Amino acid sequence: LKLITLLTDFGLEDGYPAIMKGVIWGIAPDAQVADISHSVSPQNIFQGALTLKRAFPYFPSGTVHVAVVDPGVGTSRRAIAARLGSQFFVGPDNGLITLILERTRHQNDPIEIVHLNRPEYWLPQVSRGFHGRDVFAPSAAHLVAGVALDRLGTPIDDPLLLSIPAPKTVPTGLQGQVIHVDHFGNLATNIDAAALAAASLTGQFVSQVRIGGHVIPGMVQAFGDRTPGDLIALIDSDGYLAVSVVNGSAAGRTGAQLGDPVEVSIER
Amino acid sequence: LKLITLLTDFGLEDGYPAIMKGVIWGIAPDAQVADISHSVSPQNIFQGALTLKRAFPYFPSGTVHVAVVDPGVGTSRRAIAARLGSQFFVGPDNGLITLILERTRHQNDPIEIVHLNRPEYWLPQVSRGFHGRDVFAPSAAHLVAGVALDRLGTPIDDPLLLSIPAPKTVPTGLQGQVIHVDHFGNLATNIDAAALAAASLTGQFVSQVRIGGHVIPGMVQAFGDRTPGDLIALIDSDGYLAVSVVNGSAAGRTGAQLGDPVEVSIER
Amino acid sequence: LKLITLLTDFGLEDGYPAIMKGVIWGIAPDAQVADISHSVSPQNIFQGALTLKRAFPYFPSGTVHVAVVDPGVGTSRRAIAARLGSQFFVGPDNGLITLILERTRHQNDPIEIVHLNRPEYWLPQVSRGFHGRDVFAPSAAHLVAGVALDRLGTPIDDPLLLSIPAPKTVPTGLQGQVIHVDHFGNLATNIDAAALAAASLTGQFVSQVRIGGHVIPGMVQAFGDRTPGDLIALIDSDGYLAVSVVNGSAAGRTGAQLGDPVEVSIER
Numbered sequence: 001l002k003l004i005t006l007l008t009d010f011g012l013e014d015g016y017p018a019i020m021k022g023v024i025w026g027i028a029p030d031a032q033v034a035d036i037s038h039s040v041s042p043q044n045i046f047q048g049a050l051t052l053k054r055a056f057p058y059f060p061s062g063t064v065h066v067a068v069v070d071p072g073v074g075t076s077r078r079a080i081a082a083r084l085g086s087q088f089f090v091g092p093d094n095g096l097i098t099l100i101l102e103r104t105r106h107q108n109d110p111i112e113i114v115h116l117n118r119p120e121y122w123l124p125q126v127s128r129g130f131h132g133r134d135v136f137a138p139s140a141a142h143l144v145a146g147v148a149l150d151r152l153g154t155p156i157d158d159p160l161l162l163s164i165p166a167p168k169t170v171p172t173g174l175q176g177q178v179i180h181v182d183h184f185g186n187l188a189t190n191i192d193a194a195a196l197a198a199a200s201l202t203g204q205f206v207s208q209v210r211i212g213g214h215v216i217p218g219m220v221q222a223f224g225d226r227t228p229g230d231l232i233a234l235i236d237s238d239g240y241l242a243v244s245v246v247n248g249s250a251a252g253r254t255g256a257q258l259g260d261p262v263e264v265s266i267e268r
Numbered sequence: 269l270k271l272i273t274l275l276t277d278f279g280l281e282d283g284y285p286a287i288m289k290g291v292i293w294g295i296a297p298d299a300q301v302a303d304i305s306h307s308v309s310p311q312n313i314f315q316g317a318l319t320l321k322r323a324f325p326y327f328p329s330g331t332v333h334v335a336v337v338d339p340g341v342g343t344s345r346r347a348i349a350a351r352l353g354s355q356f357f358v359g360p361d362n363g364l365i366t367l368i369l370e371r372t373r374h375q376n377d378p379i380e381i382v383h384l385n386r387p388e389y390w391l392p393q394v395s396r397g398f399h400g401r402d403v404f405a406p407s408a409a410h411l412v413a414g415v416a417l418d419r420l421g422t423p424i425d426d427p428l429l430l431s432i433p434a435p436k437t438v439p440t441g442l443q444g445q446v447i448h449v450d451h452f453g454n455l456a457t458n459i460d461a462a463a464l465a466a467a468s469l470t471g472q473f474v475s476q477v478r479i480g481g482h483v484i485p486g487m488v489q490a491f492g493d494r495t496p497g498d499l500i501a502l503i504d505s506d507g508y509l510a511v512s513v514v515n516g517s518a519a520g521r522t523g524a525q526l527g528d529p530v531e532v533s534i535e536r
Numbered sequence: 537l538k539l540i541t542l543l544t545d546f547g548l549e550d551g552y553p554a555i556m557k558g559v560i561w562g563i564a565p566d567a568q569v570a571d572i573s574h575s576v577s578p579q580n581i582f583q584g585a586l587t588l589k590r591a592f593p594y595f596p597s598g599t600v601h602v603a604v605v606d607p608g609v610g611t612s613r614r615a616i617a618a619r620l621g622s623q624f625f626v627g628p629d630n631g632l633i634t635l636i637l638e639r640t641r642h643q644n645d646p647i648e649i650v651h652l653n654r655p656e657y658w659l660p661q662v663s664r665g666f667h668g669r670d671v672f673a674p675s676a677a678h679l680v681a682g683v684a685l686d687r688l689g690t691p692i693d694d695p696l697l698l699s700i701p702a703p704k705t706v707p708t709g710l711q712g713q714v715i716h717v718d719h720f721g722n723l724a725t726n727i728d729a730a731a732l733a734a735a736s737l738t739g740q741f742v743s744q745v746r747i748g749g750h751v752i753p754g755m756v757q758a759f760g761d762r763t764p765g766d767l768i769a770l771i772d773s774d775g776y777l778a779v780s781v782v783n784g785s786a787a788g789r790t791g792a793q794l795g796d797p798v799e800v801s802i803e804r
Binding site for chain 1: 278279280281282283284286287289290291293294297298301310311339340341342343344395396397398401
């Protein structure tokens with residue numbers, strides 16, 4: 001199986017992702033190509049990083065992920081490809097792989113990153129506006145077709161990293177923020193299960209979650225533990241504290257948006 | 269050909285359908301995976317059932333359809349897999365297969381349904397919020413890879429069925445309702461060609477179709493029989509009475525919505 | 537590699553594109569199928585033609601492109617299939633291939649067009665409303681499976697062509713119009729690099745681009761040449777003069793829509 005995924009902010013209407021697939025199949029005819037998402041908000045690198053981090057663990061070893069949210073296209077920003085653990089990542093050097101790199105380091109898995117600077121692995125003509133087509137898709141296709149990572153460019157060890165907002169410890173517990181609003185209106189925060197566990201190490205427990213003017217008493221294990229329409233807090237399937245409405249939209253209910261504060265009170 | 273389709277209400281922006289594909293390819297690397305739709309309205313089981321019923325007849329024997337519109341995820345609702353005729357269906361036991369089951373029974377084709385209760389065919393960790401990833405995708409992948417249906421779980425014969433609204437006979441003819449508004453604004457009703465034929469058995473014929481304040485005189489065979497902009501009634505490509513505007517939107521013209529009444533008068 | 541692409545105005549929500557894939561795999565099980573776009577504005581043939589022309593050059597020889605934007609379905613409009621250069625195109629005879637045909641003629645590449653009039657290569661039942669499913673998908677599948685083009689129908693040499701608006705020469709330079717607004721709000725015009733070159737042959741150069749009340753001094757090579765938020769004019773990756781905002785939306789900034797005039801002044 002030669003598997004490539006695509007994650008971009010290109011949208012689906014103009015055919016840009018399909019163009020990347022055409023380029024890939026011209027180089028690696030037997031590649032299977034899956035779309036992770038093309039609906040990242042334009043130029044929103046952090047949202048792209050989060051979506052990529054959510055999806056990649058479920059793909060087989062050897063998968064090549066092409067992630068192109070690229071506000072710096074046509075500037076001097078580098079193009080990179082990376083092996084992080086058993087999978088590969090290709091895209092602009094702007095922090096899209098930050099969350100995966102952190103995880104890979106944490107697990108002591110192998111890391112190898114190269115600056116894509118060998119034009120023989122790109123399309124013959126490279127535009128200054130569409131490197132997804134001209135640089136990243138062909139590089140990924142060569143990777144999946146068996147070209148070694150270190151043939152595609154020069155090793156680097158200083159990839160650009162995003163500065164990810166971390167939850168803060170406050171007198172009553174933790175304060176985080178909404179970092180993702182999904183299709184169902186679920187509000188994911190930057191407070192993960194580990195942060196909650198750390199804050200609760202001495203036997204404390206979560207007593208309430210506050211967002212906007214809403215106060216949610218305690219957390220539940222799953223949607224099914226409450227009645228449709230209830231506003232709840234839980235650890236979502238990505239491992240983050242999330243605020244949801246059972247069979248409804250927490251974004252609609254609370255009016256909360258990206259960046260809005262969420263407080264978790266630890267009762268003593 | 270090992271073919272799996274996906275039908276969900278997950279949307280395309282967050283990468284959830286791609287995650288299901290990653291899981292599938294980890295188990296069945298040579299599977300081909302097609303998206304039927306991920307734009308079912310959140311938790312709208314009936315719309316999911318209708319979309320699945322529209323699409324499945326055009327897929328080859330042996331195709332495995334994964335349908336996940338799952339407001340009951342994390343509750344005690346069962347997970348099921350079914351062989352209906354020559355194809356397979358995997359998803360929550362909430363009525364998504366109702367329309368296909370009816371058709372299969374009507375045709376006296378084979379029916380076999382199991383309760384998915386063998387965790388060895390799921391992901392090692394099962395969340396309470398995302399069974400599409402943890403239960404349904406791996407089950408479908410094992411099915412397409414050759415595991416027999418009855419290995420995946422215990423046979424059942426009481427799948428949950430949706431109660432589908434049927435058209436009513438009224439003094440002047442039939443009264444049905446809008447059950448689907450498609451991308452073009454076509455308004456499909458629950459009055460199918462068979463119901464019309466039954467009501468017209470004694471030589472009557474359709475004289476007019478009423479929706480909102482609009483009266484459409486008679487039915488046409490196809491869009492091409494009228495002029496662009498005309499409001500028409502016809503049997504659509506799914507076999508249902510539909511109200512359309514030639515090269516336009518009947519939803520926009522009439523303001524009609526899901527559930528709105530549609531009357532067909534049979535002239536005597 | 538047996539590669540088929542789909543371009544339609546069907547949208548993604550109702551499952552129509554998936555139905556076409558099911559039909560294809562029933563005939564050509566080993567075909568790979570890619571979506572170019574299903575978000576063409578309903579019945580907008582020109583937008584479909586433009587999207588197809590943008591994407592096809594990046595697909596391998598032998599690819600079969602199915603393009604269905606088909607306001608005339610169910611009328612007497614012909615169904616056609618064409619070999620243009622090294623690739624194939626299947627769809628209604630309404631001008632969808634105009635731009636590609638012009639390019640193919642210009643390059644003196646082979647052209648072969650047939651009227652699809654052999655029902656043995658269609659589905660057994662042909663509706664009057666969904667030829668994408670009943671005629672075009674099966675024809676494409678037979679093509680990719682090895683049936684010769686001239687077996688599918690009778691040769692024709694009079695395909696219907698769109699009348700494409702050309703930029704006009706005005707005293708101060710060229711006047712064109714917005715022909716595409718993409719996902720990012722970039723405004724592409726019908727003024728291509730060749731038209732600019734022709735107008736500038738005697739040493740003139742572009743001095744400003746006017747759109748709405750906005751005046752853009754000169755053109756840049758790429759987004760990276762200006763600061764985020766700047767309104768710029770450049771030759772886009774499709775080869776057309778476009779108006780953009782660096783890391784923003786020119787459609788949002790200018791309020792410009794399809795068909796709005798764009799003037800390029802050539803300084804003397």
